[in-house]
Amino acid sequence: xxxxxxxxxxxxxxRRRVNPVLALLRNSWRQLTSMRTALILLFLLAVAAIxxxxxxxxxxxxxxxxxxxxxxxxxAPRLDQLGMFEVFGSVWxxxxxxxxxxxxxGCILPRARDHVRALRLQPPAAPKRLERLPQHTVxxxxxxxxxxxxxxxxxxxxxxxxxxxxxxxAEKGYLKETGNLLFxxxxxxxxxxxxxxxxxxxxxxxxxxxxxxxxxxNTRQQYAEATLGPRVDSADLPPFxxxxxxxxxxxxPSGQAAHxxxxxxxxxxxxxxxxxxxxxxxxxxxxxxxxxxxxxxxxPILKYTDRYGRTQTSTVPFLRTGDANATEEGVAAFPDxxxxxxxxxxxxxxxxxxxxxxxxxxPESAPFVASQFPEERNPxxxxxxxxxxxxxxxxxxxxxxQLDQRQIDNGKLKQIGNKKLxxxxxxxxxxxxxxxxxxxxxxxxxxxxxxxxxMLMLGACVTLLxxxxxxxxARRRRVWFRISPPEGGSPTHGxxxxxxxxxxxxxxxxxxxxxxxxxxxxxxDGRSDGRAREGVE
Amino acid sequence: MSxxxxxxxxxxxxxxxxAMISHAVEYALGNARAVSVKTAAPARELVGAGAGVGGAxxxxxxxxxxxxxxxxxxxxxxxxxxxxxxxxxxxxxGWVTALAVVLxxxxxxxxxxxxxxxxxxNMYEFVLTVxxxxxxxxLAVLWKxxxxxxxxxxxxxxxxxxxxxxxxxxxxxxTPLMPALQSYWFIIHVSTIIFASGIFLLGVVPAAAYLxxxxxxxxxxxxxxxxxxxxxxxxxLERLTFALHAFAFPIxxxxxxxxxxxxxxxxxxxxxxxxxxxxxxxxxVVYAGYLHARATPSVKxxxxxxxxxxxxxxxxxxxxxxxxxxxxxHSYAGVS
Ligand code: HEM
Numbered sequence: 001x002x003x004x005x006x007x008x009x010x011x012x013x014x015r016r017r018v019n020p021v022l023a024l025l026r027n028s029w030r031q032l033t034s035m036r037t038a039l040i041l042l043f044l045l046a047v048a049a050i051x052x053x054x055x056x057x058x059x060x061x062x063x064x065x066x067x068x069x070x071x072x073x074x075x076a077p078r079l080d081q082l083g084m085f086e087v088f089g090s091v092w093x094x095x096x097x098x099x100x101x102x103x104x105x106g107c108i109l110p111r112a113r114d115h116v117r118a119l120r121l122q123p124p125a126a127p128k129r130l131e132r133l134p135q136h137t138v139x140x141x142x143x144x145x146x147x148x149x150x151x152x153x154x155x156x157x158x159x160x161x162x163x164x165x166x167x168x169x170a171e172k173g174y175l176k177e178t179g180n181l182l183f184x185x186x187x188x189x190x191x192x193x194x195x196x197x198x199x200x201x202x203x204x205x206x207x208x209x210x211x212x213x214x215x216x217x218n219t220r221q222q223y224a225e226a227t228l229g230p231r232v233d234s235a236d237l238p239p240f241x242x243x244x245x246x247x248x249x250x251x252x253p254s255g256q257a258a259h260x261x262x263x264x265x266x267x268x269x270x271x272x273x274x275x276x277x278x279x280x281x282x283x284x285x286x287x288x289x290x291x292x293x294x295x296x297x298x299x300p301i302l303k304y305t306d307r308y309g310r311t312q313t314s315t316v317p318f319l320r321t322g323d324a325n326a327t328e329e330g331v332a333a334f335p336d337x338x339x340x341x342x343x344x345x346x347x348x349x350x351x352x353x354x355x356x357x358x359x360x361x362x363p364e365s366a367p368f369v370a371s372q373f374p375e376e377r378n379p380x381x382x383x384x385x386x387x388x389x390x391x392x393x394x395x396x397x398x399x400x401x402q403l404d405q406r407q408i409d410n411g412k413l414k415q416i417g418n419k420k421l422x423x424x425x426x427x428x429x430x431x432x433x434x435x436x437x438x439x440x441x442x443x444x445x446x447x448x449x450x451x452x453x454x455m456l457m458l459g460a461c462v463t464l465l466x467x468x469x470x471x472x473x474a475r476r477r478r479v480w481f482r483i484s485p486p487e488g489g490s491p492t493h494g495x496x497x498x499x500x501x502x503x504x505x506x507x508x509x510x511x512x513x514x515x516x517x518x519x520x521x522x523x524x525d526g527r528s529d530g531r532a533r534e535g536v537e
Numbered sequence: 538m539s540x541x542x543x544x545x546x547x548x549x550x551x552x553x554x555x556a557m558i559s560h561a562v563e564y565a566l567g568n569a570r571a572v573s574v575k576t577a578a579p580a581r582e583l584v585g586a587g588a589g590v591g592g593a594x595x596x597x598x599x600x601x602x603x604x605x606x607x608x609x610x611x612x613x614x615x616x617x618x619x620x621x622x623x624x625x626x627x628x629x630x631g632w633v634t635a636l637a638v639v640l641x642x643x644x645x646x647x648x649x650x651x652x653x654x655x656x657x658x659n660m661y662e663f664v665l666t667v668x669x670x671x672x673x674x675x676l677a678v679l680w681k682x683x684x685x686x687x688x689x690x691x692x693x694x695x696x697x698x699x700x701x702x703x704x705x706x707x708x709x710x711x712t713p714l715m716p717a718l719q720s721y722w723f724i725i726h727v728s729t730i731i732f733a734s735g736i737f738l739l740g741v742v743p744a745a746a747y748l749x750x751x752x753x754x755x756x757x758x759x760x761x762x763x764x765x766x767x768x769x770x771x772x773x774l775e776r777l778t779f780a781l782h783a784f785a786f787p788i789x790x791x792x793x794x795x796x797x798x799x800x801x802x803x804x805x806x807x808x809x810x811x812x813x814x815x816x817x818x819x820x821x822v823v824y825a826g827y828l829h830a831r832a833t834p835s836v837k838x839x840x841x842x843x844x845x846x847x848x849x850x851x852x853x854x855x856x857x858x859x860x861x862x863x864x865x866x867h868s869y870a871g872v873s
Contacts, residue, residue, distance in 0.1 A: 035833040039826055046822040046851075053815040053859065060811055088810050203805070281720035281803050292805035447805040454807060461794045465787060472783045472828075509776065 032099070033106035041100040048096055052087035055079065059086065101191055108184050115177045122162040123169035126480035130501030135479075135515040139498040139523045150481045150498070153522050159479070168481040176506060179470020186464035193460060196453030202228040202237065203449035207317050208244045209299045210441045214315070215243035217267075218289070218448065238288035238450075241267040245275065247296055247442035251375050255324050262293055262444050288450065295320070295445040297328055300358050300381050301438040306337045307431050317443045318358040326374035328358040331403055332383075335392050337433070349412070351390045354435065355403050356383035356418070368420045381437050382420045385429055388413035476505040479518060498522070538651035539711045545644035546665065550700045552637030553672075557693035559630035564690055564767055566623035627686050631679060634689060637696070638676055641669045652711040657727050661707040663856065668699050670735020678739070678777065685769050685777060691742045699738075722799035729792035734852060736785035737824075740778055741849045744842050747774035751839055775838055779831055782845055786824050793817050816855035823848040 031037055056064035065085050069076040083090030130136050150168045151161045159170040204223030208216055216222050218241070220234040228234065243265045250259040263277045269288065278284035284291040299317040306312075318330030331353060338350035361373035362380035369382075389412040391404040407413040419427045421437040428434050484497040500519050504511040645666050649656035656662045675692050678685060749765035768774065796817070797807040808814060827848055830841035 035829060036835065039829050039833065039836065042822050042826040042829065046819045046826070049815050049819050049822075052810055053812040053819075057810060060809060281722075281799075283802060283805065290805060292803075294804070449805045451801075451806070454801065457807070458798075461797075465791055465794070468787045468790060472787060507776075 029106065032103050033110075035107075038100065038103050038107065041096060041103060044096050045100060048093050049087070051084050052093075055084050055087070057085060057087065059088070097191075101188060104184055104187060108181060108188075111177070112181050115174075115181060118177070119174060123160055123171040123478060125164060126167050126169055126482055126501065130480060130482060130499050133480075133501035133503050135500075135502030135504075135512060137500050137515075137519055139500060139519060145483060145496045145498060147481070147483060150483075150522050154479075154518070157518070157521070166483045169478070170480070171476070171478045173474050173476035173506070175470045175474035176476050177471075179467040179472075179474060182463055182467030183471050184467075186460045186467055189460035190457050190464065193453040193457030196456065197229075197451050199229045199231045201449070201451045201453070202226065202232045203447060203451075205294070205445065205447050207443055207445045208242065209315055209317055209443040210244040210247060211315075212243060214441075214443075215241055215265075217241040223448075238286075239269050240286060240288065242291065242446075244442070244444060247444055249296065249375065251373070255374055257374065260293060260296065262296075264291075289448050290450070292447045292449065293444055294447055297326065297443055297445075298358060298360060298376065298379070298440040299443045300330075300332070300440050302332045302354065302381070303436040303438050304332075304334050304337060304352065304354075305434045305436075306334075306339075306352070307433045308338065308341050310337075310339070310341070312336065313438070315441055321357075323370060324374070325371040326360050327369075327371040328360075329356065330358065331355045333390055333392070333403075335390055348389050350387065351392075352433070353386045353390055353403055353413075354381075354383040355386060356381060358382075358440070362420070362422075366420075376440065378422070379440060380420055380422050382418070383427075383435070384418040385416050385427075385435070386413050387416050387431075475508040475511070477508060477511055477514075478503045478505065479515065481522065538647050542644050542647035542651060543708075545640050545647060546700060546704060549637050549640035549644055550697055550704070552633055552640055553693045553696040553700070556630045556633040556637055557690060557697060559626050559633060560687070560690035560693060563623045563627035563630060564687060566619045566626065627689075630689055630693070631686060634672070634679075634693060635676055637693075638669070638672045641665075641672060641700075645669050648711070655724055655728070657731055659707075659709050660856070661703055661709050663731065664699060664703040664707060666731050667734045667738060668696055668703075670732055671738040672696055674736055674739045674781075675742075678781075682773075682777070685743075685773065687768055688742055688746055688774070691746055692739070695738070695742060720799060720802065722795055722802065726792055726795040726799050729788055729795060733785045733789035733792055734856075736781055736788070737849055737852055740781035740785065741846060743774040743777040743781070744845050744849075747771055747778055747842055748839055748846075750774055775842065778842060778845060782824065782827060782848075786828065789821065789824065793821055812859045813855060816851060816859055820848055820851040820855060823851050 056068055058065050068085075069080075079085065083092065087093055127133065147163045147166055147168050151163050151170075154161045154168065154170045157172075159172045160174070161168060161170045204220070204226030206216060206222065206224045208214065218237050218239060220226050220228070220237065228236075244262060245265055246263040248259070248261040248263075249257060252258050259279075261277055261279050263275060264284065265273060265275050266284075266286065267273050268286070276284055278291060278293055280293050283293070297317060297320050299315045301313060301315045303311060303313045312334055314332045314334065316330055316332045318328035321327045321329050333351070333353040335351045336346065337352040339346050357369070358379070358381050359368060359371040360375060360379055361371050361377040362368055362382075363370075363372055364378075368380065386403065386408070389407055391407040391412070403413065408415075416430055421427055421435070423437055423439050426434050426436045479500060479502045482499045482501075484499065500515075500522070502511065502515040502518075508514075645656050645662075648662060648665065652658065652662075657666050672692070675689070679689070746765065746768050749761050750768045751771040752762035753765040753768075754771050796814070800809065800814075801807040823844060827841055827844040830836040830844050831838070
């Protein structure tokens, strides 16, 4: 930060003529690295985080962001421009923490240099008048009246000691500054860990239905939603495949979930195949990525036999409606239904879909609108049948979990009845086609995530805490002992006089006690360490 | 068990109330100067060789004459008698507070037994346990620094208010935990959050008292400052404020880290800026700001103290605001 290119300017320019730009730079740097600025930036950081909790965030709940756009059509785009839906990735949030960390580095470096210097220096010589120090006493007839003996007592108590003639200087509590620096350096390391994670990490979410046919392999296309860090390419994803073999769930009588366990078969990149289990709090750690269990549900198996007798089976995951008893809703669409086998012609107005609920435990009698228990005790689907044009070709991406409402509104898709089906039950529609509810398969929703930098962050968190403790609880202090030769007529009656002084360099309410103990230890050479504590309370 | 817990809470509230009244009596009777003890730590002097206690004793510590109490009883015995009564009321208040803390502990434990898990599965239990930590820590402070006893008036007031609020507004029946909460990191994370919150809660009491008392000492005689007339000296309050925050901050830091480790295992990401996480971050930054402000000579102590109070407001926001207004992954603390 100081001037570097003084030398080429050959003429012995008067030292005063400081380059105004440099002066400005230096001043701004000084400003930036002052504690005041750090304080203001910290405060700004806290304030800047608030909108991130008040407004929905894309990274946390994208669907709520979309809802916000619907609810506030005027305000939302303007907020979006300000980055309010991605606060923690926004320019202004980044600017604040980057400035803060610049300030931090600018603060650490000179302090580290000073501290290293201080570590190498010996404790300073005693001030002339020890009696002016906050702590001062004169020892009578001490056992250790020679500087080396006093130094030994101090060393035993882990003071840094130097003996100069008849004086002993000692200092302790360097840990405070060491800890403080360690803490602040750890902060930088945590940030680095975050950066590495976001550059080289990736993650994706998807739903995995049980069974061979539904196995998934780790490629980007196979995710419902995936995010790759800027330094990651689709080709970098480690090749492994997962098949859900079994999903166990246990519920309390109240319906609250007590236990989940997913059993999967993993085909690893090295070709090995193994079976593994994981659960909500214990992810599947594959080495190249971790798989987390986010949710679960049932996928009804629906067999539709069209009017020409052709059968199609669809295993569609129904999604939970959010009630406690795992009522699910979903859609099974058969766009290729009723293709005339003679012509092979697809009939766009003869497509079929079923829309409705899946109830793991259906009530005994109507209304069949909600499940009564999350476990499958009396599984049933309650479906409405639709025939017509599903609108799948319109090029508008539709949700696989919802019918296209526009097609229903404009009459191109008509409801042709509804029914509740238990497992194995068959429903014959008006055109003679049938739908059978065959059963269900469990499904799970998973997040697959690779987060490098986490070990760095964890390590940094450990040093951060250690540093913080040192910084907050260590105390820098100095003591001096001066031995004067015996004088006639002194209160010590001919033995040498030892004078002690102490100076707490940081706030230290217990220093008086410590000093007293130290003096007591010196005066009887450490033999009665405990005694001086009496009467402290 | 659950009913017993509820009863114990009620008794604890009553006991805090009695302690508060007793403190109020102490306050009303007490002579202001009688308590303006110079510092919190018992003042002591080192008496050197002059004291002539040679031998092993060497320098001897003699308790300084209770210098500040002496001038409180000028002449006659009326003030001294009322001072004695005040001291008695204060001591009673201290013991009743201790009783309340025992009842409070009983309420927490029986609640845990009733639920067959740690008693912090929802907001009601959270508040119950945090207040317990705060009150228990207060007893520890009182034990070490009896001169701060008058703060008990504010502390018991806070206890009565918070516990009554929890009883009336947050109460829920005992329920077990959902799978997401069945992890030992849950226990580590939540217990340390609760512990730190309890200490931060206690820290607010001397902080607020300091702000009033400092104003009083600067000659302000208007409303909130007059409350501080008989409080311990400002410097001691400020030091206690700092000590409590310095104690709680690393625990809170650890709790947040433990939460991140738990979130990594449970949700696949250590930090996702869920509203609760965001507010924990905000609290952490504000408290770091407090520690900075206090270490910066150019920042006045009352500004620093205000920052600590702001920090607690962000903690409250996280506990109440986020649970009521936002929905995030941290659904467990809900009141429904
Ligand atoms: C990333 C933001 C920062 C955070 C979260 C942070 C946090 C903390 C904390 C919690 C402490 C308390 C420990 C103690 O009292 O010793 C502290 C102390 C300190 N910080 Fe920071 N800090 C940050 C940035 C900075 C910056 C930019 C500077 C330099 C301008 C700085 C300088 C100091 C100093 C000098 C102390 C020691 C105070 C003392 O004498 O006790 N910090 N910091």
